[in-house]
Amino acid sequence: MNIQALINTASALVAGDKGLLAMDESTPTCNKRFAALGIPQDEEMRRDYRALLITTPGLSAGISGAILSDETIRQRTKEGTSFVNVLIDSGILPGIKVDLGLKDMAEHPGEKITEGLDGLRERLMEYAELGARFAKWRAVFTIGEGTPSQSCIETNAQDLARYAALCQEVGLVPVVEPEVLMDGAHTLEQCSAVTEEVLHEVFRHLYAQSVILEAIILKPNMVLPGLACSEQDSANEIADATVTCLLQAVPVAVPGIAFLSGGQPAELATLRLNAMSVRCKSRLPWALAFSFARALQQPALEIWAGQATQVVAAQSALIHRIRCNQAARRGDYHSTDEHS
Numbered sequence: 001m002n003i004q005a006l007i008n009t010a011s012a013l014v015a016g017d018k019g020l021l022a023m024d025e026s027t028p029t030c031n032k033r034f035a036a037l038g039i040p041q042d043e044e045m046r047r048d049y050r051a052l053l054i055t056t057p058g059l060s061a062g063i064s065g066a067i068l069s070d071e072t073i074r075q076r077t078k079e080g081t082s083f084v085n086v087l088i089d090s091g092i093l094p095g096i097k098v099d100l101g102l103k104d105m106a107e108h109p110g111e112k113i114t115e116g117l118d119g120l121r122e123r124l125m126e127y128a129e130l131g132a133r134f135a136k137w138r139a140v141f142t143i144g145e146g147t148p149s150q151s152c153i154e155t156n157a158q159d160l161a162r163y164a165a166l167c168q169e170v171g172l173v174p175v176v177e178p179e180v181l182m183d184g185a186h187t188l189e190q191c192s193a194v195t196e197e198v199l200h201e202v203f204r205h206l207y208a209q210s211v212i213l214e215a216i217i218l219k220p221n222m223v224l225p226g227l228a229c230s231e232q233d234s235a236n237e238i239a240d241a242t243v244t245c246l247l248q249a250v251p252v253a254v255p256g257i258a259f260l261s262g263g264q265p266a267e268l269a270t271l272r273l274n275a276m277s278v279r280c281k282s283r284l285p286w287a288l289a290f291s292f293a294r295a296l297q298q299p300a301l302e303i304w305a306g307q308a309t310q311v312v313a314a315q316s317a318l319i320h321r322i323r324c325n326q327a328a329r330r331g332d333y334h335s336t337d338e339h340s
């Protein structure tokens with residue numbers, strides 16, 4: 001393991017005002033998003049859509065890394081260039097989602113365990129051979145009656161740490177993604193308490209597994225009230241709650257925190273990230289960045305809707321969201337930017 005190379009890669013992923021483009025939807029998730037827009041759900045359409053994303057002119061000005069999936073990392077453009085080479089040639093680090101998805105946790109109704117540790121070392125070695133420089137693994141936690149349970153938190157945290165250690169062993173930077181879901185009627189305070197507990201457990205296990213914290217990226221949820229909560233807090237309140245929670249739980253050695261969007265409307269995710277930058281950036285030990293899927297892609301996907309004639313317009317929509325989130329990282333974003 002070349003520790004300095006790992007640290008350099010992790011730093012590059014959160015450098016400046018750039019962020020990660022999460023385009024690692026599994027085939028079922030991608031098909032679900034296509035079905036909602038009447039787009040045919042086959043490999044060619046998924047390839048065309050992902051090619052649209054990675055060939056967007058100017059993408060590397062705002063995107064440091066792109067998270068691919070097992071299907072996508074093996075795909076080529078119509079012209080025959082591998083997606084990995086398209087990214088590398090434009091200065092974007094290729095990444096790969098390596099978990100194998102969520103499974104019901106035995107004897108824990110409503111809770112999920114992420115699978116994928118069996119054979120992971122060999123799969124990581126193959127992905128590194130294919131050109132990946134970083135990886136991603138997602139665990140989810142649901143706030144509800146008696147959930148998340150201690151055993152759900154503990155098991156997922158340990159699996160995240162085992163994944164992270166294996167990544168570093170083969171020279172990939174692990175993006176560690178513990179997601180407390182927005183589903184439910186919980187308050188901002190409840191989300192904060194659960195997120196803090198989850199993060200403490202994750203970092204306890206990362207330490208136990210000898211993971212080098214300088215060479216990881218944390219990809220957490222923002223601290224948010226549940227979608228069904230009657231009180232929806234302001235962007236400033238969410239920014240303060242999120243940063244306060246992270247300061248309690250995330251060691252200073254971590255170079256960067258790149259938020260998932262979790263189903264937030266795209267403009268709101270940007271507004272909340274901006275509020276964190278404006279109010280807190282000067283006192284934070286780590287970079288605050290974005291690693292959004294839906295909050296970057298959704299407007300572009302809706303414009304494209306499977307139509308070849310819409311590629312350029314869809315790419316413009318993608319670049320617009322990226323620029324807004326770059327501005328949010330700098331604390332320069334204004335809602336009026338959306339219509340300029």
Ligand code: 5MM
Pocket residue numbers: 022023024025026027028029030097101138179260261262263291292293294295
């Ligand atoms: C939470 O999902 C991750 C971030 O996406 P959002 O910004 O839309 O919340 C995302 O990277 C996710 O892990 C992938 O889309 C893969 O999901 P599936 O469920 O298809 O493995």
